[in-house]
Amino acid sequence: MQKAVRALFLSTALLAAGPLAARAEVPNVVVSIKPIHSLVAAIMQGVGEPNLIVEGAASPHTYSLKPSNAAALQDADVVFWVGHGLEAFLEKPLEALGGNATVVELEDAPGLEKLHFREGGPFEAHEDEGEEGHEHAAEGHDHGKEAEEAHAHGEEAGHEGHEHGEFDMHLWLSPDNARAIAAETAKVLSEKDPANAEAYKANLASLNDKLAALDKEVAETVAPVKDKPFIVFHDAYQYFEHHYGVHAAGSITVSPETLPGAERLTQIRDKVKTLGATCVFAEPQFEPKLVNVVIEGTPAKSGTLDPEAATLEPGPDLYFTLMRSIATSLRDCLGQAS
Template sequence: MKSTPALLLASTILLSSPAWAEAPNVVVSIKPIHSLVASIMQGVGEPSLIVEGGASPHTYNMKPSNAAALQAAKVVFWVGPGLEAFLDKPLDALSGGAKVVELSEAPGLEKLKFREGGAFEPHDDGDEDHHGAEAGHDGHDDHAGEAEASDEGGHDHHHGESEFDMHMWLDPMNAKAMAAEIEKTLAEVDPANAAAYKANLDKLKQRIDTLDKSLAETVAPVSDKPFVVFHDAYQYFEHRYKVRVAGSITVSPEVLPGAERISEIHAKIADLGATCVFAEPQFEPKLISVVIEGTPAKSGTLDPEAATLESGPDLYFQLMENIGASLKSCLASAD
């Protein structure tokens, strides 16, 4: 059978066209970080996700399939042992040459000290910056809410539990810093696709800047209304957008509050005039109805770890937009 000129031409084009380099095997711990990695890898490959569906990194148990994925990984992205404690030992046990990147150590992050005991002190209305991290706005000890810019990269997950609040992605500027570290890592591990990673990073940064502006506009009308959250995961969002979290039901999602704590929270909701109390989809919703009973507070839902969202490049934006919209909807309805 003779080759036609068209077939010869097509064969020549295929042979002469540069083939996409095979993407590295990338594994990511949680949905918000996976979304950023997936955005950087668009058009090149898809990262694997460990904590899928509605599971929480605070209570997650490793599966055999997760262990197998880690052993086959070229790169592993996680926030750090202060959030995904379940990953600390498995990462130590990796036998391959995987590059492990702890994104809580990414250069340029603004890191806020972890708050202990729940934020239950009323704000000082005379303090113009009582929402800012440096102001220690919730009455904790002097180091609470203190901002620190990280200027060192690298990975060392042997330092134990972090002194910093690990929900760092809830400030879009931190998401940009994490994205830059993700792009840098992928370009080093996979230089053949470095140009694609860089182009995707540029697009992602522009999209995050647009998101940041939109969120500021969304929550501005309700930023002075106090509210209570299920667990203390939102201070990065507070610090960025100057919203007013009056307290948390439990700082640690692993430990549910007892009757005395619930009674204290109930009283504080009334004292502080909290407009809304927000549940989270991963945890016990009955607590919310218990603590708001007999108060004028309304209930809502926030999802800081994207338990209800489908993983992928758009998830981070849906997560942040949903938080802004939920705050505005509940707080505005309480007028």
């Protein structure tokens, strides 16, 4: 009788420990920025929670790695980031990981649409920015944005086959790209954690259904203002514009870490005047006074767009809130323009 009770107790203990043991085998996942973290979190729902590096209102353009971030990377089994052209602060830390973690550069995800940076006029770097103390690393290069990226990284364009500044790295602002990122995430996690592959597959299917509904909703939101041009703080919205048919007519600064000079502000103000009543959008992480300078003496309205979700709480729902908020901000501000 005692043996039977002991055996029953042992089997019960093993069953209780089973879920904990399975949970312990879930990969330790680290993600660079909020929009990507949201998509990864959606794929991992019910299995585990990914860690986030760039928290709060911080921007990947100007971020400095914290000791807690470095510790999280050292413990990581999988790291998801966009790539060299966006999170420059991660380059050396990821190289230091060696083969200890699977590092996934999502700009290389299959099926991803990648757009070249726009050039010319309101999207081009100008010499007066250099006069303000922001010298370009590739002065005289035809690609103003590529020069800015090289400047940000402190090196010439090109890094192990990646040409810095060649492509716009705000890839997540297209729902088609979000689907490609989610698919790559599910694939990597399934290979790393085959015990939970079915859960990742189911979560991917659910996420794709939600993204399809979101896509339709956002398209309907911006439809009334598709023909109204606007000015943005920096050129971060090309994927959103390309997918939904809205039109940014220029950016105040080429890259957020480079303050615009007086000549560029004058040029953008002139652009606003020629457009008539329109909108100029600030971003929550950066100096809003520049927007006021641009719209002064014009009929333009001001608004705020948040391409990197600085003001949003991280989690699987963030991506949906982000896309809706951009669409709503465009509709509300442009809808006031005559």
